[in-house]
Amino acid sequence: MTSRPVALFVTPVLPLPGGSGRALRAWDWLQTLSRDHRVHLLVAGDRDSWPTLPADYPAEALWPLADGVSTTRRYRRLAGLSLPLLALCSRRFVSDWQQWTSTSTLEALEARLAGETVQRIVVFRLYLQDLGTALAARYPHADYALDLDDLESRTRTSVALASWRMGQYRDALRGLSTAIQYRLVERDIARQYRTLYLAASDDARHLPARPGLSIACRPNRIALPATPAGLPCDGPLGLLFVGTLNYPPNEEAVRFLLTRLIPRLSTTLTSPWRLRIIGRHASTALQALLRDTPQVEFTAEVGDLDDSYARSHIVLVPLFAGGGTKLKTLEGFAHRRPVISTRQGVRGLAVTSGEHYLAAHGAEEFAASIVALATRRELAERIANAGWALCRQQYARP
Template sequence: MLGNAAAGDPASKMVTARDSKPDLLYLSPVVPSLTGNGLAMRAGAVLEGLAECYSVSLLVVTLYPPFVPCVPEVFETLCRRTAVVARPRQSWLSFLAPSRWMGPLAAWRRLPVDVIHVFRLAMAPYARPFRERHSGVLSHLDLDDIESTTHRRISSLCEANRDHILARFEEAQAKANQEAEREAFAGFGRIYVCSEADRAELQANTRAELCVLPNAVRSPAAAPGAGSGSGSRLLFVGTLGYYPNDDGARYLCDEIVPRVRTQWPGDFQVEIAGPGASSRLLDAADRAGVHVAGWVPDLEPCYRAADVVVVPVRAGGGTRIKVLEAFSYRRPVVTTAAGIEGIDARHEEHVLIAGGPEEFAGHCVRLMGDRALRERLARNAWDLLARRYSIEVLKRTIASSLPPALRRESRSGARPPFAR
């Protein structure tokens, strides 16, 4: 058991006087973060938005990295109380016996709750004891992406790469997640997705209210400069232990970088930043002369040094938060169609979108040699980010979707009749 406060005593980290905001219990499988992997970044961005409208109690069961022992102070100060709980050791299915891990959290089940907000499908079983205790309150599920679809896409990519064992595993994961989705969709009153495409895909599968809550990123405090100025530094950022990112990085090294070398007359540098590089990727990078930086605690220097950000991923789900992060640093992006999925960006206006490796390399070379084009794409992408994918937009989206009964409570301080 880990946490900022004693998990069995939520009052040890709480505001002494109740404010007039409705109470929301936020259940997350990852500790929120300002940077790092996209999952933790979405957890943090949504928490920031929810805290504008709700008095938030944050409980993290660490199913995904980063496996850190407490909530960062920047997010802790947004919450009424916080706790971080290590993933139950018995098994992935230990949620079937909640007493094994819920015992120390008994006091959390007695907290006043108006809304239970569950982040990611994997947290739905862990939310069951809270939903049973507060059976009359609103339950919201933030899917982030449709995991059955994502695993099926990854399975197809594995097959194309002749990773047949992984393909079978991903297909099994797709089927398991499809069953979990079917159960979850029947139990939650509202489901958040991160794009209109995901909402359209789910409309036939659930009666729940479907709300689009786009990914969002915070812009750096200081405006970035112009990179190296030479146009010759390319950057790819991603968690490399995730198969689509590993595949994209190897695709970059094996198929794209050699083509850039044949088209670009001078020297250039390619950097891959992110944890979990496989031996296959390291070998491919060595052959291509690509630098693999590994885990970087602060990505800002990487973005500031880069002239072009590349997103060569060929499968995945949801939206790529790292594309938005590149937009926030005013860096032009070359991407595949899969890399920009779910983001309302247009080819030649906000990004350059490539089909095969030859076209991808050509787009890189074009940007490397055209500073005006780099600046135009970066400026347009920054404007798009401010209009559609900023933290401020996310806050307004959450505020506008506040249930009517809770809007009345926020104004009057009265408890809605269904809250316990």
């Protein structure tokens, strides 16, 4: 029996089915590659921080990669933040570019795969490009692809503006400087790959064209619950927001809910209601605001999100910044819940307002949409069913 060829997958996070957005996208890649290849994972970070993996984990081997930060490199990063144009001289000036201090892991990998056919190399995220280039030099006949997920320059600009709006000016300036650095780097990436992947097709028009380069849309996909619960028939109206709260767009969304939407709902929604916010890593200031806001139920972590969705009537996605496509929107669809979202929250998804979700921007529009769904159950069920059907057809993992 002929052995299957090898695929090398370079990722900044350990692929996991229930992890962060990056971990979920990496997990989707791992499942795809493992169907026809024996996958060797090269993962940034320390193996000691990884959870215990099941025996059927779909990777033949895992290779942890330590990113060294020397004193010289710290100075380069500081210089790069102060003078972003230095990125034209070297990517080492890019503030969070991944740089490997040792080739021992690559040498061990090469020895392990001696005589093997390495057919594919997939690098997940632009800042791991140097490692991908080193692998491509060792395996020049492999199909070499880069999954950008989103455009770092555009996403970081958007996130920096969210920080600025919240008064986090130092973070905003640092983010804008890094965005400029990545924009300079992105001008050259098309020369090195056969295929570039993006989560949202809208980003493709911002990449330079090159003959022979394929730019493909690989949307984020999620696992559908086996049997999503129907909308609750009793109890107070349940509103739900889920997100990691040290990410500025999510923090901005929560602050919008607490300071702008809740006061509006208190005057427009006469029936009992409750806002559930689930998210890790909230700052001390945000935790205090969450504790002091009435009608809010805050949980840092839950063991099973399915139960939280089952107890909720409406999923809120009040995002005003970010990049790529939003897994929180797809999760709302997958759990058969009506979603109210800003334009940013459905960016890159093939959705129509009024059919798959309800569009809103300000507090008044969000409140009006909540009232409409709360008082018209047939509307809530129609929106929920349409979003679920779309997710099953286009965004469900096989």
